[in-house]
Amino acid sequence: MSDKKLDTVRHSMSHVMAEAVLQLFPDAKIAIGPAIENGFYYDFDLPRPLKEEDLAEIEERMKKIIAAKTDFVCKIVSREEALKLFEGQDYKIELIKNLPEGEQISVYTQGIFTDLCRGPHVKNTSELNPQAFKLLSVAGAYWRGDENRPMLQRIYATAWENPKELRLYLQHLEEMEKRDHRKLGKELDLFSLHEEAGPGLVYWHPKGARIRIAIENFWRDEHVKNGYEMVFTPHVGKSWLWETSGHLDFYNAGMYPPMVMDNANYYAKPMNCPFHIMIYNNRKRSYRELPCRWAELGTVYRYEKSGVLHGLMRVRGFTQDDAHIICTPQQMEDEVLTVLRFSLYMLKNFGFTEISAYLSTKPEKSVGDDEKWEAATVSLKKAIEAENLPYEIDEGGGAFYGPKIDLKIKDAMGRAWQLSTVQFDFNEPERFKMVYVDQDGKEKQPYMIHRALLGSIERFFGVLIEHYAGAFPVWLSPVQAIVIPVAPAFDDYAKKVEKALREKMIRVESDLSDQRMNAKIRNAQNEKIPYMIVCGEKEAETNSVSIRLRTGQQMNGFPLAEAISFIEDKIVKKEVI
RNA sequence: GCCCUUGUAGCUCAGUCGGUAGAGCACCUCCAUGGUAAGGAGGGGGUCACCGGUUCAAGUCCGGUCGAGGGCUCCA
Numbered sequence: 043m044s045d046k047k048l049d050t051v052r053h054s055m056s057h058v059m060a061e062a063v064l065q066l067f068p069d070a071k072i073a074i075g076p077a078i079e080n081g082f083y084y085d086f087d088l089p090r091p092l093k094e095e096d097l098a099e100i101e102e103r104m105k106k107i108i109a110a111k112t113d114f115v116c117k118i119v120s121r122e123e124a125l126k127l128f129e130g131q132d133y134k135i136e137l138i139k140n141l142p143e144g145e146q147i148s149v150y151t152q153g154i155f156t157d158l159c160r161g162p163h164v165k166n167t168s169e170l171n172p173q174a175f176k177l178l179s180v181a182g183a184y185w186r187g188d189e190n191r192p193m194l195q196r197i198y199a200t201a202w203e204n205p206k207e208l209r210l211y212l213q214h215l216e217e218m219e220k221r222d223h224r225k226l227g228k229e230l231d232l233f234s235l236h237e238e239a240g241p242g243l244v245y246w247h248p249k250g251a252r253i254r255i256a257i258e259n260f261w262r263d264e265h266v267k268n269g270y271e272m273v274f275t276p277h278v279g280k281s282w283l284w285e286t287s288g289h290l291d292f293y294n295a296g297m298y299p300p301m302v303m304d305n306a307n308y309y310a311k312p313m314n315c316p317f318h319i320m321i322y323n324n325r326k327r328s329y330r331e332l333p334c335r336w337a338e339l340g341t342v343y344r345y346e347k348s349g350v351l352h353g354l355m356r357v358r359g360f361t362q363d364d365a366h367i368i369c370t371p372q373q374m375e376d377e378v379l380t381v382l383r384f385s386l387y388m389l390k391n392f393g394f395t396e397i398s399a400y401l402s403t404k405p406e407k408s409v410g411d412d413e414k415w416e417a418a419t420v421s422l423k424k425a426i427e428a429e430n431l432p433y434e435i436d437e438g439g440g441a442f443y444g445p446k447i448d449l450k451i452k453d454a455m456g457r458a459w460q461l462s463t464v465q466f467d468f469n470e471p472e473r474f475k476m477v478y479v480d481q482d483g484k485e486k487q488p489y490m491i492h493r494a495l496l497g498s499i500e501r502f503f504g505v506l507i508e509h510y511a512g513a514f515p516v517w518l519s520p521v522q523a524i525v526i527p528v529a530p531a532f533d534d535y536a537k538k539v540e541k542a543l544r545e546k547m548i549r550v551e552s553d554l555s556d557q558r559m560n561a562k563i564r565n566a567q568n569e570k571i572p573y574m575i576v577c578g579e580k581e582a583e584t585n586s587v588s589i590r591l592r593t594g595q596q597m598n599g600f601p602l603a604e605a606i607s608f609i610e611d612k613i614v615k616k617e618v619i
Numbered sequence: 620g621c622c623c624u625u626g627u628a629g630c631u632c633a634g635u636c637g638g639u640a641g642a643g644c645a646c647c648u649c650c651a652u653g654g655u656a657a658g659g660a661g662g663g664g665g666u667c668a669c670c671g672g673u674u675c676a677a678g679u680c681c682g683g684u685c686g687a688g689g690g691c692u693c694c695a
Contacts, residue, residue, distance in 0.1 A: 091622080091623060091624095092623080093623095093624095179623090179624095179689060179690075180622090180623060180624090180689090180690085181622075181623070181689060181690030181691070182621065182622025182623060182689095182690060182691060183622080183690065183691045183692090184621075184622090184691055184692065187691070187692065188692085189620070189621065189691075189692050189693085193621060193622045193623095193691080194622085194691095195622075195623080196622095196690070196691080198689095198690080224688095228630075229630085235687095237668095237685080237686045237687075238685095238686085241686075241687095288695085289695085291695090292695045293695055295693095296693095296694075296695080344694085346693085346694075347620055347692085347693065347694095348620075348686090349620065349621075349690090349691085349692085349693095350620095350692085350693070350694080351687095352688095356694090441695060442695065443695080469695095526655085527653095528652095528653060528654045528655090529652050529653045529654085530652060530653085531652070531653095556651090556652090557653095557657085557658090558651090558652090558653055558657085558658060559653060559654065559655070560653085560654090560655070560656065560657070560658085561656080561657050561658085562655095562656095563654095563655050563656055564655095564656035564657055565656085565657090566656090567655095567656055568656080574655075576654070576655065578653090578654055579654090580654085588654085588655085590655055594655090594656090596655070
């Protein structure tokens with residue numbers, strides 16, 4: 043079945059669902075019910091909130107409606123007829139009134155249900171498979187997405203061509219649940235959040251911290267190789283900074299409220315840029331020192347609304363892998379291309395190979411002259427094309443201060459995540475009066491580029507957990523190897539093996555607990571430790587080890603030295619296992 | 620922020636009709652000395668999120684607060 047046909051099926055299903063709901067609640071007011079990715083929804087204004095049991099009831103009624111094999115009949119009506127037809131259906135009336143003058147109005151009827159609809163639909167409900175859909179959840183949704191309008195009840199459902207596809211999709215949902223970083227974060231003891239200590243603020247446990255350190259070490263090394271300097275800046279700053287940057291005007295609601303001290307307001311930083319600019323403006327700069335590439339793992343705080351907080355993916359305190367590139371107009375193009383390449387290199391090293399770009403251009407309200415916008419946008423586009431990246435252009439979707447490229451990766455479950463961002467800023471150089479002295483002795487305004495490759499470390503960590511389902515590549519694994527003696531008699535040999543691995547900077551532990559080795563294997567397996575190094579009589583006698591991979595594969599009788607270089611090699615090559 | 624759902628031991632959860640707290644895992648102690656996903660026995664651990672109401676009696680019913688989950692919206 044083509045995607046288009048499937049959409050038609052899903053949309054037709056939503057009409058069937060609306061009919062079922064109307065059977066149950068004759069007074070229901072109906073809103074809209076489109077096909078969406080993997081299914082459809084319909085919004086209703088109902089006399090009471092829906093319960094889980096209602097969904098089962100609605101499903102049953104839908105099956106009966108489908109079994110009745112009724113036609114979908116399309117009819118063209120005049121505006122007046124339409125208004126009369128939907129009398130009392132306030133939402134439909136509003137939709138009709140908003141239709142542009144002269145637009146053809148069509149309604150679709152199946153059974154007793156008529157809906158204002160552009161179509162298309164299947165010809166007959168017999169084309170819908172009663173075994174291939176499932177109502178999933180009820181959620182609140184504002185009419186027309188406007189928080190000042192009434193909150194409607196939205197029923198989400200999934201629908202497929204046949205029961206097999208439905209089953210596959212439901213399995214997919216289950217798998218996503220298993221991979222949920224909040225669940226794995228708890229199970230693997232990686233991080234926690236504490237309501238009583240502040241929502242949206244992340245606590246990194248020792249094992250999570252090990253992973254973060256591995257990420258940050260790699261990140262720092264690569265930045266040094268790519269010509270960046272590291273800087274460190276404060277976590278708070280007086281209102282002068284944010285008045286100057288404009289954040290207090292534009293971004294006030296997103297900032298933590300200030301602390302008052304010595305008659306001044308100090309704000310937790312929501313961005314690092316003004317601080318980097320302070321360093322730049324600290325003295326006069328020559329064109330000879332540009333480009334400046336200053337990087338910082340800068341922790342910022344933003345007052346996100348409580349309802350949007352979500353595990354590590356959406357938090358109130360997070361660390362951006364931030365850098366600012368300050369350069370001349372002549373350097374801009376090279377810098378943009380280099381940043382993009384660097385970004386792709388980093389993402390690929392973490393195992394993300396499917397990457398696409400989004401170029402956002404000048405919005406209606408913007409600062410900075412058109413010439414600069416044009417030059418910057420061209421440089422971004424050239425860079426994307428030079429790297430042969432698939433990309434889309436979001437016309438007018440840029441921030442008011444400059445055009446940008448966002449990179450999205452696809453994870454192992456096929457979900458897209460926006461990670462890297464490269465943004466021009468024409469606002470702050472102006473506001474902070476940033477200049478450099480050019481060859482001709484005149485002061486000129488530099489270009490400033492903000493960029494984050496991983497985005498936020500917290501969010502990136504969340505994406506990594508879900509991408510690998512907690513079974514991290516060896517170089518990131520909190521425990522890379524665990525030594526398991528088969529019996530206490532071999533504890534000494536196990537300790538010797540552990541020491542040998544630790545000396546090579548391998549993150550190793552040994553399990554000398556009083557459990558049976560079967561239990562130790564099981565625990566290590568549940569912890570998703572890549573290498574379980576089993577030591578018993580045979581190994582102790584020959585100075586060797588037996589390795590069990592977390593995949594279940596076994597490599598027995600490995601001479602110790604060889605086993606170590608085997609693991610070291612996996613780490614260096616950043617292999618998954 | 621709004622709508623719905625939800626909150627019982629560190630974790631996962633049970634708790635009937637309102638009668639005063641349970642299991643498994645984890646933890647501690649002891650026994651068991653073991654070859655690739657759970658050896659056995661015993662023990663400690665809870666103001667049932669919080670505040671108030673109804674009742675002779677509230678984990679259970681009602682109201683509120685806070686948090687969490689699913690959405691909506693927002694993310695200059």
